[in-house]
Amino acid sequence: MKGAVPSPRSGQDGEGEPDALEVDTIAAAPPILSLRFAPPSLPPGFVVRSRIDEMLDAARGGDVTLVCAGAGYGKTLAVAAWAQSVHRLDRTAWLAAGEGVGVAAFWHDVIVALRMLPVVADEARIAEFMPGPAFGDSDVAGLVDALSSLPETVTLVIDDFHRLTSVDLLKSIHRVIECGVLTVHLVLISRVEPRIPMRRLQVMGRLREIDAAVLAFTPGEAEDLCARIGFGLDPESRERLMNRTQGWPAGIRLALLSATVEYGGDVHAALTGFGGGGKLVASYLLEEVLARVASSDREFLLATSVTPVVCADLAQALTGRADSRAILEQLVARNVLTVRLTGRAGWFRYHPLLREFLRDRLTIERPQEISTLHRRTAQWYLDSGELIPGIRHLVAAGDWLAVAKVVGKSALPLILTIHGGELAAALAPALDVVERDPRPEVLLAASVVAHHSRDFVTMRQNALDAETALLASGVEPPRWAQVIVALARMVAARVFTPVELYESANEVLTVATGASRNELPAVGAYAVIGRTNVAISLVLRGEFDRARVHLEDVRVEADRAGVALTSAAAHAYLALLDVIAGDLPEAGRRSDMLARLGVRRGWTQQPQLLAANAASALVHLETDELDAASECIDSGFDLVLHGSDLPATVVLQIAAVGVALARRELHTARAAASRLRALSASCTGLPLLDHWVAVSLARVELLCDDVDSAEKILTGLPASTSSSSSEFSAELVTIARAEVLLAQHEPRAAFDLLGTPARYAAHRTLVVEAALLSAIAADRLRLDSIALERMGQAIDAAAPIGALRPFVAHSEEITVLLARYRHLNAEPSELDRALLVRLTAADGAATIRPATPSDPLTERELAVLRYLPTMYKSAEIAADLFVSVNTVKTHQQSIYRKLGVSTRRAAVDRAREWRLL
Structure with a gap:
């Protein structure tokens, strides 16, 4: 074994990793998403302010520039103008923060934005880093390493930073900032002070601030703007303009626009009717502007204000106007607070002040039309393949039946991707609605939100309540509802009652495979998810051959269905099957591959890798690398917090018991056994876990010299079986019973029970244990030649896979026997040498610990x-x-x-x- 999940050892080259996990998961950004990776174009008459450019230029790699002011101060345009100059364009990445974005989705977008830069596009570390849904602290370290590998310093601009409200996300951003990545200059554009500690950066000289006072126009800049758009200001008008607006860029632009629309270009007259600043000025001037535009154009503006960005096709869907493109272009040309977006041709955005004002007017004047407009917007997005924006607008329209249909038919698999947080945020209003209106469709939406929050009790209850209500109607529930309920039941089984996983996973598979793509466009993803869980349940039932066939198929199908993490989960359980088969080198190779992949992709916190942690810990345990095994166990229990894989958690705890046994730490073993009992209480009825847990608990009792309790634990479990499906479990119990018989000083019974090592051939680590225990029993019976023969069989079986644990565990009894074997075999093997070192160390180790530390703690x-x-x-x-x-x-x-x-x-x-x- 070369490494542990999720912290592999250095120096690995990654050779031999399956192609299925090497697929580049960065696909071309969809139309709406691509708009977030480019700054807006500059409006006509834009005034470039060199003083702001100089402040941005002064920053170095590792610095943070905070551009912070209220709406209308031209923050975004000022940074966009700086970024779009020729010598900065190829080294400035742009990202507009999205609503409800989670930690993983944010860092995914950052990676995509950086990869659009020519100087970054071919950088391997950045190309491979692809955050998983459970992106966590350990992944931040990997992200910092990836960013530090950039060949030269770049600037990353995060626009609308105030939209980022997740505490976990802000914490991860702060951690990256604190690391001071010297290859990245970070520019944050925000309406309010970010909710992350910034003052420490200021003390360190790493923070530069551009605030409202800096962004406000000087008299000269205001005069320059007026001249550029054809206004000539006399000294009195210029003074009045500056006094009333205090240099507020939006106020100046609105005053000039108002003068154009109503006062024939007379700025002085336009400024006579209002006072104050901020939104009061904006509302007054926008009211003036909107009152003077043509009625049809006013209708256009109101209707299109329901969406944050708009193109001609979407505008036409909302207004029915075929000249939508011309109107939008005219708004830009007339400087009516509308800009083109450079990320995709034909898209536009209203200034936030204008859009907020229009939405307020729409609510006051035409409240009955708002739901219709949201439905039209949702349909346009859904027709364009933009599921989450579509769902968001359906929620705004209050159309929960349509919401649930979209989720069940197409969107639900997104909950297992980096967009899971955005989907849950879009559906979050269901949590309030369901309290007063528990219709089936609202319950199903709330169930999805509960899944994302890992509130699996509420998830299951909401789904089952929805199913009950649907069945009460006397009509078979539609496929989209059936699949949501089936998935909720399957997840609940994996969390609470794994014995029901086989049935519930097959239910998902039945619903999916019985549907057409018209009924369930996401049928491919559902089938893969169902089949993966069927395979996991087969592992737990002891049907290893069938499980391996399913898992091998899933590896290929998962990437095709767009659920790459499911492919990783298949690899993780294949590693566990390798451990069960005793193929420790293959289990180690597979787990090590997942470890490297986890670090490179930012998947170290993914619960899909929990089984790989368990497999890795067991491999290290069998090869007597106990510190490495403990590291895997600790890392694995970090993953337990993020996921729902109770069976893998039980196997991980079995490994923890094994490590305590190998170290002969009595109290630690008892504590680990107590945790194992608690964890496994919900996993009864599964042959693999029932037997494995019982054997682990019995061995703890043997360590404590309580032979009777060990025997009692094993009583009632089958000693052998003719069914190949439970062969491993039965053989494991047979070996444990032989250990009990040896502890009871019954070597003949133990020897007869074990039989020949050949019977354990399908599980190579069990061959080692069985041969070794048989050698001990034969030695006690004075069957010297058989004892040496069995010792040789144990060593021959252990050598190719590096299995040392059984020898170390029984070191007190085999030392003389092993010396005799070495004497008869003059050419020592590598395993012999390793055993000699380990057994010497084991002989010197104390089995009873002092009651208190000899060196007291300070x-x-x-x-x-x-x-x-x-x-x-x-x-x-x-x-x-x-x-x-x-x-x-x-x-x-x-x-x-x-x-x-x-x-x-x-x-x-x-x-x-x-x-x-």
């Missing part, structure tokens, strides 16, 4: 120790204690040394044993 170490049972990370502990992260880590290592452990979990267990906690 006050500071005790303070850090109290945080270890919590979910606090090192950085959070450091912040609480007002020390550096390195200081916390130094204290942690000292605690581990004094307690005689190597992991955080073991330190907590040992501290509780010694009553330090």
Whole structure:
């Protein structure tokens, strides 16, 4: 095994990774999304202000420039003008922040924006980094590494930064900023001060601010603007203009527009009717402008204000006007707060002040038309393949039946992608509506939101309530409703009752395969998701051959269906099957590939990789790399917080018990066994887990010298079976029973029970254990030649796969026997040498720990120790204690040394044993 999930060892070249996981998941951005990756074009008469350009130019890599002011200060256009100059265009990436965007989707968009730059396009680290839905802290480190690999410094502009409200997202952005990536100059354009700590950057000289005072027009700039659009201002009018607007760019533009529309170009007259600033000025002037435009153009503006961006086709769908393109072009030419968007030809955007004003007028004047306009907008987006904007407008229209249809037919698979947060945000109003109007369609939408929030109890209840209501009508529920309910039931089974997973996953598969693409356009994704869970349930039932066939097929089908993480999940369970088969090198290779992929893509927090963590931990355990196994276990339990794979969690805890047994840490083993009992309580009825858990618990009792309890745990489990489907489970129990018989000093019974090692040939690690226990039993019976023969069989079986654990576990009994075997086999193998080193170390290891640490913990170490049972990370502990992260880590290592452990979990267990906690 070369590495652990999700932290692989360095120096791996990635050779041999399956093509299915190497597909580039950055597809061409859809039309609406592509508009977010380009700045707006500059309106006629735009005044370039070199003083602002100079401030932006002064920033270096690692700096942050904050452009912060209220609406109408020309923030976006000022930065866009700077970015679009010839010598900056190829090194400035642009991203307009979206509504309800989550952590993964935001960083995905950042990567896409950067890859559009010529200097970045071929950079391998950036090209491979593709955040998963559960993007987390460890992925931020990988992102920083990827950004640091850029060949030269670039500027990343985040427009509308105030739209980003997710606490987790802002935290991840702050972490990246704190790292000071020297290859990226970050420009944040926001209406309000960002909700991330910025003052520390200011102290460090890394923050540059462009505020309202800087963005306000000077008298000279205002005069230049007037001259560019054909106004000649006398000194009195210029003074009045500046006094009334205080240099507010939107106010100046609106005043000139009002003068053009109503006062024949007389700015002085246009300025006589209003006072104050900000929105009051804007509302007055926009009212003046809108009152004077043609009635048909006014209707056009009101109707098209329901969407943040508009093109001629969409405008025509909303207004019925075939001349929509001409009207939009005219608005730009007349400077009516409308700009072209450079990301895609033919798209336009109203200034936020204008759009807000128009929406207010529409609500007042034509409230009955708003739902119709939203429905038309939604239909246009859906016809264009833009599912989430379409859903957002259907929600705004209150058409929950149409919402549920779109979700069930096409959009639901997005919940498993980086766009899951956006889908959940679009559906979030269902949570309020369902309390007063629990119609089936609202319940189904709320179920999807609950899934994203990992509130699986509410998810299941909402889906089942919806199903009950639909069935009460006496008509079979439509396919789109059936698939949402079936998926909710399947997820609930995987979380709460895995024994029901096979049936519920097959239900998903039946609904999907029985539907046409007209009924369920997302049928391909549903089929893959269903088949993956069928395969997982087959693993748990012990039907390994059938499971492997399904998983191999899913690997290929998942990428074709656009659910690449499902392909990773298939690989993870294939790694677990490799462990069960005893093919440790293949399990290690597959898990290591997933580890590297997780780091490169930003998938280290994906619950789909949990089974790979469990497989990796078991491989390290069998090869006696206990520290590496513990690292995998700790990483795996971090993933448990993000996902719903209870069976993989149980296997991970089995590995944790195994590590404690290998270290002969009595209290840690008991604590791990207690956690295993609690986790596995909901997994009864699954042959693989029932037997594996029982064997692990029995071995803990043997470690504690409670042979009777070990025997009791194994009583009632079948010793053998003719069914190949449960062969592994039965053989595992047989070996455990043989261990109990040896502990009861019944070597003959153990020897007879084990039989020949050949019976375990399908599971190579079991061959090693069975042969070794048989050798011990034969040695006790004074069957010397058979004992040596079995020892040779154990070594021959262990050598190709590197299985050391069984030898170390029974080191006290095999030392003499192994020496005799070596004496008769003069040419020692690599395994012999490794065994000699490990057994020597094992002989010197104490099996009973002192009741208290010989070197007492300091006050500071005790303070850090109290945080270890919590979910606090090192950085959070450091912040609480007002020390550096390195200081916390130094204290942690000292605690581990004094307690005689190597992991955080073991330190907590040992501290509780010694009553330090």
